[in-house]
Amino acid sequence: SLINKRLACGTDINEIAYLISKVKTTPLNIELLKKEYILLYDKLKSYRESADNNVLMKAMKIVPDNERIDYWFKPKQKEELSLIFYSVYEIDNPDVRDFYLVAFAQILKTASIWLQKSIKPTRDMKKKEQDTYILFLNQAKRMIKRHEIYNSMLDKNFINNINKYRKIKCSDSRFMPLRDGETDFIVTSPPYVTSYEYADLHQLPSLWFGYLNTLTKFREKFIGSSYKNRCNIDSIDLKSDIIIQTINNFSNNKKKIREIKNYYADMLESFIEMKRILKLGGKAAIVIGNTQFKNIDIFNAEIFCEQMVNIGFRIFDIIHREIPSKMLPSTRDAATGRFSKALSADKLAYPTEYILIMEKI
Ligand SMILES: C[S@@+](CC[C@H](N)C(=O)[O-])C[C@H]1O[C@@H](n2cnc3c(N)ncnc32)[C@H](O)[C@@H]1O
Structure with a gap:
């Protein structure tokens, strides 16, 4: 955005992700x-x-x-x-x-x-x-x-006044530091559920910089973390029939059901916040792949579309993209659901991904 002389705003809940983004955009x-x-x-x-x-x-x-x-x-x-x-x-x-x-x-x-x-x-x-x-x-x-x-x-004016053109904050995607209708376009690559503790992505610098006291507490604030526990989760309307079907497939696994519900409740709140900050006709590009846990499909892309349509977006375009093999995440074992070495596993965690282009109507 900055290179294209546009105002830019970025957030991540992880202090290190914030620091990296701040450093790399501060001329x-x-x-x-x-x-x-x-x-x-x-x-x-x-x-x-x-x-x-x-x-x-x-x-x-x-x-x-x-x-x-x-x-x-x-x-x-x-x-x-x-x-x-x-x-x-x-x-x-x-x-x-x-x-x-x-x-x-x-x-x-x-x-x-x-x-x-x-x-x-x-x-x-x-x-x-x-x-x-x-x-x-x-x-x-x-x-x-x-x-x-x-x-x-970068344009000279942007170099000299970076803080006027760039807002960057370590914050929750459900509370963006922007006014209603201030945004033309959102780009995000959100976390996944039953997949990865995003807190671990920067665990080592978080330790050195003193952001991490206990791992459990640190992980809780990340969307998609299995350590998250919302107290009112069963009373929330998640605005998606596919979530209910997915949950039914996990009939014996109460822990996973709680994890999935927490995740989609957090994501729904992020979508509501996206709608708040977007202009009418503004668009959100969301990069997401479908995944499987113990042979059960989790249709993230379809669920996101359903949730967003239900709160006032329309599908503008869906771009389907094969993930280049060198960027593939770990594969997982079909029986245990655990991540494992590529050779011994038979399921890819998310081999293709979608870019959902959703328009606020
Ligand atoms: C799939 S990664 C994408 C990271 C980065 N945007 C990129 O494309 O490389 C998901 C990111 O979501 C962040 N995240 C998790 N929960 C969040 C929340 N509540 N608010 C904002 N960001 C969050 C994680 O810290 C992680 O950096």
């Missing part, structure tokens, strides 16, 4: 970023070469006291990472500091014992240790290059 002076890079390079080099433990002690003090950091990071990696974290925290300019915090966030998975190819929290005790300083500096270098490209595509 920053490249010379300033490069200057800071050299300072960081020199500092990290001196920490590596010095036997002085004082800085390490100071650095370890700002790392949140959370046993899950020790669960994911070996002591040596934790020490090195704490020195990088400390050096970044010392940067005065808040936008530049956030830029390098994102670089730090993005190396955490590789620097930890999180199974590299997995998006699920699985430990790999035999994972090869990487040089964290090199990981960080290379990541920062790549980000500076990308940022230079972004800057070159």
Whole structure:
């Protein structure tokens, strides 16, 4: 939107997703970023070469006291990472500091014992240790290059007044920071149900930045989480007959039924909010795939259409898209419903997806 000289507003409930989006849309002076890079390079080099433990002690003090950091990071990696974290925290300019915090966030998975190819929290005790300083500096270098490209595509007026043209907030999609009828177009890729704990997507930086105290509490706020529990769920009209059919297919599984109801209730509230902020004739593009759990189909795309039509949208277009194989999510085992390695599984979690273009009428 910003590159096309349009006002943009973005939200995500995850603090790290918010920080990444903020950093990647905030135009920053490249010379300033490069200057800071050299300072960081020199500092990290001196920490590596010095036997002085004082800085390490100071650095370890700002790392949140959370046993899950020790669960994911070996002591040596934790020490090195704490020195990088400390050096970044010392940067005065808040936008530049956030830029390098994102670089730090993005190396955490590789620097930890999180199974590299997995998006699920699985430990790999035999994972090869990487040089964290090199990981960080290379990541920062790549980000500076990308940022230079972004800057070159933005209009000068947008560069100088970014906060006038861009609203970005860490918030719930059911409470958007926009007035009624203010929006022409919405794009979203919502969470799925019975599929994935989205809180885990940025679990490691959430730990380091102190956003995550207990995992259960942290997961609850995410739509689609199995940890969510709305108290009035049975009295809510979910505005879809397909949901009732789907629930009937899960007859013995009370936990799944609750999960599914919570999810579609949250999504319905998001659709109502979309309708509120859209202009008449405004459109929402929603990327979603159908999925299966233990051989039971979950027709997300059809259900979303039904719910949205029932609250005052019409189907403007539906684009059907095959997901390129390298982007495929994990496959799942038909008997247990668990995610598993591609070779041993027989069902794809969501091999094709739809882009629902819904118009407010
Ligand atoms: C399928 S991911 C899409 C992420 C990102 N938009 C993208 O396309 O890469 C779903 C996102 O929904 C976010 N989410 C979950 N519950 C939310 C809520 N209540 N309000 C706003 N975002 C939420 C998750 O944090 C996650 O980032």
